[in-house]
Amino acid sequence: MSYNPELLATAAHMDELEKLIDAGVTAIVVGEAKFASRLAGQFDLDMIKQATELAHSKKAKLYVSMNNLIDNATVDELPQYIQSIQSFGVDAIVYGDPAVLMAVKEHAPGMKLHWNAEMTSTNYATAEYWARRGATRFVMARELNMEQIVDTKQKSAIEIQVQVHGMTAIYHSKRSLVQSYAEHHQQRDRYAQLQQAAGLYLMENDRPDERFPIFEDEYGTHIMSSDDICMLENMHELLDARVDSFKVEGILKSVEYNVTAVKAYRAVIDAYLADPDNYEFDESQLEPIRELQDPGRELSFGFFFKEQVY
Amino acid sequence: MSTTTKRVPRFNGKRNRLARPELLAPAGNLEKLKFAVHYGADAVYIGGQQYGLRSNADNFSFEEMREGVEFAKKYGAKVFVATNIYAHNEDLEGIEQYLKNLQEAGIAAIIAADPIIIETAQRVAPNMEVHLSTQQSVLNWKTVQFWKEEGLPRVVLARETSFEEIQEIKNHVDIEIEAFIHGAMCSSFSGRCVLSNHFTDRDSNRGGCCQSCRWKYDLFLEGAPVNEEGEDPFTMGSKDLCMIEHIPDLIEVGIDSFKIEGRMKSIHYVASVVNAYRQAIDAYFDDPEHYELKQEWLDEINKAANRPLNTGFFLDVPGTEDHIYTAEEKPAPYDFAAVVHDYDESTQFATIEQRSHFTVGQEIEFVGPGGRFFKQTVSELTDLEGNKLDVARHPLQKLRIRTLKPVQPMDIMRKKIK
Numbered sequence: 001m002s003y004n005p006e007l008l009a010t011a012a013h014m015d016e017l018e019k020l021i022d023a024g025v026t027a028i029v030v031g032e033a034k035f036a037s038r039l040a041g042q043f044d045l046d047m048i049k050q051a052t053e054l055a056h057s058k059k060a061k062l063y064v065s066m067n068n069l070i071d072n073a074t075v076d077e078l079p080q081y082i083q084s085i086q087s088f089g090v091d092a093i094v095y096g097d098p099a100v101l102m103a104v105k106e107h108a109p110g111m112k113l114h115w116n117a118e119m120t121s122t123n124y125a126t127a128e129y130w131a132r133r134g135a136t137r138f139v140m141a142r143e144l145n146m147e148q149i150v151d152t153k154q155k156s157a158i159e160i161q162v163q164v165h166g167m168t169a170i171y172h173s174k175r176s177l178v179q180s181y182a183e184h185h186q187q188r189d190r191y192a193q194l195q196q197a198a199g200l201y202l203m204e205n206d207r208p209d210e211r212f213p214i215f216e217d218e219y220g221t222h223i224m225s226s227d228d229i230c231m232l233e234n235m236h237e238l239l240d241a242r243v244d245s246f247k248v249e250g251i252l253k254s255v256e257y258n259v260t261a262v263k264a265y266r267a268v269i270d271a272y273l274a275d276p277d278n279y280e281f282d283e284s285q286l287e288p289i290r291e292l293q294d295p296g297r298e299l300s301f302g303f304f305f306k307e308q309v310y
Numbered sequence: 311m312s313t314t315t316k317r318v319p320r321f322n323g324k325r326n327r328l329a330r331p332e333l334l335a336p337a338g339n340l341e342k343l344k345f346a347v348h349y350g351a352d353a354v355y356i357g358g359q360q361y362g363l364r365s366n367a368d369n370f371s372f373e374e375m376r377e378g379v380e381f382a383k384k385y386g387a388k389v390f391v392a393t394n395i396y397a398h399n400e401d402l403e404g405i406e407q408y409l410k411n412l413q414e415a416g417i418a419a420i421i422a423a424d425p426i427i428i429e430t431a432q433r434v435a436p437n438m439e440v441h442l443s444t445q446q447s448v449l450n451w452k453t454v455q456f457w458k459e460e461g462l463p464r465v466v467l468a469r470e471t472s473f474e475e476i477q478e479i480k481n482h483v484d485i486e487i488e489a490f491i492h493g494a495m496c497s498s499f500s501g502r503c504v505l506s507n508h509f510t511d512r513d514s515n516r517g518g519c520c521q522s523c524r525w526k527y528d529l530f531l532e533g534a535p536v537n538e539e540g541e542d543p544f545t546m547g548s549k550d551l552c553m554i555e556h557i558p559d560l561i562e563v564g565i566d567s568f569k570i571e572g573r574m575k576s577i578h579y580v581a582s583v584v585n586a587y588r589q590a591i592d593a594y595f596d597d598p599e600h601y602e603l604k605q606e607w608l609d610e611i612n613k614a615a616n617r618p619l620n621t622g623f624f625l626d627v628p629g630t631e632d633h634i635y636t637a638e639e640k641p642a643p644y645d646f647a648a649v650v651h652d653y654d655e656s657t658q659f660a661t662i663e664q665r666s667h668f669t670v671g672q673e674i675e676f677v678g679p680g681g682r683f684f685k686q687t688v689s690e691l692t693d694l695e696g697n698k699l700d701v702a703r704h705p706l707q708k709l710r711i712r713t714l715k716p717v718q719p720m721d722i723m724r725k726k727i728k
Contacts, residue, residue: 069468069499072478075452099452119504120445120515122396125426143507144398151399171523172502173546174470175628181529181544183630190536194529202527202544203535204509211530221546225508308511310518 006061006245007269008161009262012041016255017051021058023259024266027245028055029094031065034074035081036094037219038169039065040250045081049088061091067116068219070099078103086111094139096121105134112136114161118169119143124152131158137245142168142229146304150241159244164231165261166249167213168302171223178216211296213252224252229302230289233281235268240276257292264289330595331560332567334390334488335584339368342577343378343389348720349581349679350588353388354378355421357573360408361393361401363445363517364573372415379416388418392573393431394443396501396515397424406434413438421466423501432461439463441488445501445515449475451482458485466569469495469551470623477563486566491553492583492611493571495622497523497546497633523547524634542635549632552619554607557590558598559624575616578646578665581722582614582677589681606681613644613724647674647725650717651708659710660717661694668725669701676713678721686714 008027011017017028030043030051043051048064055062064085070078082103085093092112095101104111115121115130116139127138137159140149153160178194185191194200201211202223210226229249231238238246248265250258264285272279293299335351337343346354356378357369370378370391379389391412395401405427412420413435420438422428423445431440441464442448442457449468457465464486467476471489480487496503504514505522512518524547528535537543551571553560560568568591570583586607594601611619620632648662668674670688677683690712691699702709711723 069447069449069502070453071449072451072475075450078452097450097453098456099450102452102456118502120396120423120501122515123399123402123424123426125399125402126397126424129425129429143504143513148399155399170504170508171498171546173498174623175497175546175548175633177497177544177546177633178529180628180630180633181635184542184633184635185537188541190531193531194536197531199532201530203530204522204525204527207509214529223505303507306511308507308513308518310513310516 003239003242004273005239005243005269006161007248007262007265008063008245009248009258010040010250011043011051012250012255014047014051014054016041016250016258018054018058019255019259020250020262021055021060023262025060025248025262027061027063027091029063029065029247031067031094033217033219034068034077035070035100036065036067037172037217038067038222038224038251040253045084048085048090052088052090056089063092063094063114064090065094065116066100067094067096067118070097075099075103079107082108082111092136101130101134114139114159116161117141118172124155127152127156127158127160137161139247143303143308145306145308146234146237149238149243149304153241153243161245161247162238162243163229163247163249163302164235164238164265165229165247166253167228167251167297168225168249169222170212170225172220174220176216177221178214209298225302227298227300227302228293229304230286230299231301231304232264232268232286232289233283234301234304235265236272236276236279236281239269239272254292257289260288260292329566330591331565332488333584333587333591334567334569335580336493336570336573336575337378337580338364338573338575340370340374340378342575342580344381345577345581345720346584347382347385347387349584351387351570351584353390353418353567354382355390355392355569355573357392358408358412361395361397361405361427363392363394363515363519372411375412375415375417383416389416390419390421390441391417392443393420393427394423394445395427395517396445397427398516401516402426405430409435409438419464425460428460428462441486442466443500444468444490447499447501451479454479454483454485454487458483464488464567466490468499470499472626473559473563473624476565480564487564488567488569489560489565490551490571490622491560491565491568492551492587493575494550494617495548495571497548545633545635547634548628549620549634550615550617551622552611552615553621553624554586554590554611555603556621556624557587557594557603558601561591561594576646577649578722578724579614579616582610585677585679585681586610588679606683610677643727644675644724645727646722648702648709648711648723650676650719650721650723652719653713653717655716658712658716659690659692660713662709662711662723664702664705664707664709666705666725667701667703670699673726675724675726676715676717676721677724678718682718682721684715 086108114137335346423443
């Protein structure tokens with residue numbers, strides 16, 4: 001079978017979804033806050049229906065993220081939500097909590113399941129464990145390196161998804177940490193602005209060049225990486241390994257930025273597929289991304305070439 | 311904290327349980343295991359040389375595990391091993407043999423998070439139970455049901471579950487529920503934090519956590535720091551969990567195992583905390599109707615505490631008062647001074663082993679299991695040859711000290727810090 005990997009992106013709204021598909025993605029992932037965290041934007045059921053139709057009309061797939069840690073109150077709402085999604089023809093559900101897997105098996109059998117337990121999806125054998133229980137794809141933790149990714153692809157029958165661009169989630173608490181901090185300083189006026197503020201970030205004393213975005217939602221506090229992964233120039237290694245899906249994460253980025261990133265990855269993937277043996281990375285393909293890159297955020301290789309200790 | 315005189319049950323209509331919950335204590339090494347069991351733990355959890363999340367703790371060899379299991383058996387206590395990492399591909403080799411060795415060492419259960427470790431243990435070590443780790447952050451009954459159907463007899467819930475949520479889970483699924491009731495807490499969902507990976511290239515989910523959540527941060531709004539010089543900076547650091555004031559609720563909601571955190575903590579800490587909870591649980595079962603919180607239990611806990619305490623998520627989601635923004639103060643000025651090895655009734659001298667510096671004239675306390683307790687000052691102190699000493703300087707030095715009352719081996723001597 002010929003190798004034609006997926007290029008996947010998040011979308012903040014319908015307009016971005018359309019632009020990203022036109023720019024070259026072959027799949028889009030959306031969702032809503034009740035069931036998913038760290039979304040680029042909110043898509044309620046009506047929008048998911050519309051998004052599915054739009055994506056399918058452009059030969060792209062539409063996935064719905066349900067990556068939350070599910071609480072008791074949400075368990076009862078899973079069947080109806082999942083049945084609605086299936087009736088729209090959504091192509092897969094992204095899950096981390098086994099409650100979602102169980103609900104899909106009971107109420108929407110046949111629906112494809114992408115296992116994404118965020119930073120705890122770390123090895124091929126556990127991916128196969130979930131495959132035996134119905135998962136069709138393994139969304140690999142962002143803290144894994146190239147060697148582990150290649151090794152996993154070689155050892156797995158299940159589809160492998162790797163994030164190649166954008167920021168990553170590095171901390172999730174149920175606590176409202178920004179609000180708690182604001183209340184700690186409640187006598188000072190400027191802390192009042194923190195409530196609902198966008199564009200907040202943390203900085204640690206010894207690391208003045210690193211800005212970690214922080215935001216709150218109804219499921220607590222999220223902290224994001226200070227760097228944006230950019231694997232454009234090393235895509236051939238991942239393509240050589242036959243990774244099934246490449247994700248461009250668009251959270252907290254402009255539509256223009258995401259469209260530019262997607263175009264660059266599309267061009268690189270197409271160039272590679274046209275002639276894998278003679279493929280060479282063209283440095284100029286990075287320029288449009290660099291031009292739009294926030295100067296306060298480094299374009300990095302994430303953990304792809306890092307050795308971690310413990 | 312204050313004592314309550316009249317108790318209003320939180321769970322109306324629920325009968326009092328007949329079975330006692332298990333009191334489960336941490337043990338960073340063999341000596342700590344012995345103290346935890348001696349002071350009243352029904353089970354202890356330890357780490358082996360691999361696959362655990364405390365790579366900086368001493369951790370047990372298989373030989374030490376066997377010795378620990380033997381010791382625990384004399385008290386009718388069990389030993390569990392934490393194998394709670396999220397494995398990477400290269401960690402998987404050798405896991406089968408490791409799990410078989412645990413079973414052979416007499417380990418009653420492993421505490422695991424990664425499904426492949428769970429499944430492998432069930433296959434290669436079927437006589438050993440598998441308990442789901444809190445690293446899986448289980449919040450709901452449906453997920454508990456999933457793990458029950460996978461054959462697990464016990465789930466350790468996420469620390470983020472409230473009393474009401476635990477009750478709902480118990481109502482839906484017949485399975486043992488273990489919950490943390492005391493100790494330090496991740497401020498994130500367990501396992502959902504890679505701050506260490508990003509700051510120091512240390513993998514938090516394989517035991518490399520460097521506690522970045524307790525560091526200080528500046529919070530920026532629109533490019534400018536919100537906190538000015540001298541104002542408390544931002545942190546995610548949480549106060550420690552303490553549920554000693556809610557023992558009846560914990561029992562009546564049906565939690566099967568009360569878990570104390572702290573494999574890195576001292577003998578003094580583990581013994582003091584276990585001692586307090588053991589007495590509270592036993593007091594409840596002796597007479598549930600007239601159960602009263604005792605000030606002595608609170609005192610014991612506070613004397614061992616490292617940080618200010620709170621009730622975690624049991625009653626409500628933690629707020630501003632549950633985080634540590636200002637410089638940490640040790641709540642009580644007490645420290646571990648010595649361990650009792652022996653007592654000679656005829657001379658009224660105890661043989662002790664020094665654990666930290668103390669002097670003649672210093673105020674000390676002796677504590678033993680079941681609430682045995684008295685205060686005195688250090689009056690007569692000698693080395694084993696009988697030479698009089700003014701000060702105990704040398705760690706692990708054996709000494710003789712006159713005590714006001716009889717003491718027993720493994721009693722703890724603590725000192726008041728001046």
